[in-house]
Amino acid sequence: MNANNRKLMVFSDLDGSLLDHFSYSYEAALPLIDALEHLGIPLILASSKTKAEMLALRDVLHNKHPFIIENGAAVCIPRDYFTDNAEKTTLQGQYRVHEMAPRRERWLTALADLRKEFAGQFLSFHTAGTAGIVEMTGLTEQQAEAAGARGYSEPVQWMGTPRGERQFAQRLRESGATVTRGGRFLTVTGDCDKGRAMAWLLNIYRQRYPGECIEELAVGDSDNDRPMLEVARTALLIRSPVHDYPTLHKNRDVLHSEKYAPAGWTEGVSRWLQRHGIVI
Ligand SMILES: [Mg+2]
Missing domain, CATH: 3.40.50.1000 (HAD superfamily/HAD-like)
Structure with a gap:
């Protein structure tokens, strides 16, 4: 005590x-x-x-x-x-x-809306699936499954130009997302x-x-x-x-x-x- x-x-x-x-x-x-x-x-x-x-x-x-x-x-x-x-x-x-914070689904919808405009330039955990997350991160399959089971945020790998990334992040912010750049991924999430x-x-x-x-x-x-x-x-x-x-x-x-x-x-x-x- x-x-x-x-x-x-x-x-x-x-x-x-x-x-x-x-x-x-x-x-x-x-x-x-x-x-x-x-x-x-x-x-x-x-x-x-x-x-x-x-x-x-x-x-x-x-x-x-x-x-x-x-x-x-x-x-x-x-x-x-x-x-x-x-x-x-x-x-x-x-x-x-x-x-x-809002649920992950909100950010998945926002990302889906940008799929045409930024075709082939980004890959999210949701789209990649467990096998894709293993490839992107080097995690084991079990760890990748746990990392992919997200409730409120979505990591995105950007594959386009830095300028494109700024535009992409701006579009997401306009839809209400908070976008932060980590070492390997952009994280799309709510204001928390x-x-x-x-x-x-x-x-x-x-x-x-x-x-x-x-x-x-x-x-x-x-x-x-x-x-x-x-x-x-x-x-x-x-x-x-x-x-x-x-x-x-x-x-x-x-x-x-x-x-x-x-x-x-x-x-x-x-x-x-x-x-x-x-x-x-
Ligand atoms: Mg730390």
Whole structure:
């Protein structure tokens, strides 16, 4: 239990934060993940991954807590996690889901409308299918299936010119989409982010722990973590082997790891716990 009517929580990105940027290993973080569980500190995973991908990772990390999927498009709460049902959620299988963005179908329709104009210049996950996703990403078939099971966003491989890509992205934006360029793919999705999803879930916890002061740590390594890092009580920026730390507007209560993930995750979260008088 947390002392002094204080409830600590950790919201963490996965790739490059809790998982090694290259190998996706997490072993170095496991002892501290177990320690958080014993201390009653919920670890909320917040990623651009799909629900299916997150479920697989939660299994290997023995995580039983709510989680944030597809870059904040939805929050999934295990159906019996709270004694009552969180408002504005729908029961989907074993999870109560709070949706914060339009469904993927909307973006598939928008993409279909552009198929003629940009013929042969783009390939989406939906069109590629599992075998195509394997080819595009190098994932195993099982991983590709989980990556393709998207609810709210659609990765698109652009094969035309950079100028064409700008026009293509602009057309999608005109239809209401948010289009972001990642390393390999354009992601077409709604107006959502991890920060707003975290704020919604924090509010749910506050309602269920009245009288306790929640102090949350957000952990991330990239620009898509910025909204979450910016609004969290404390931010932990994990050093990346491929890019700089994300730039934040705030400069109070910001920790930086020296090491890369996953060792940097353990290093930074331990330091945050020490600030709260908890030595692992
Ligand atoms: Mg990351």
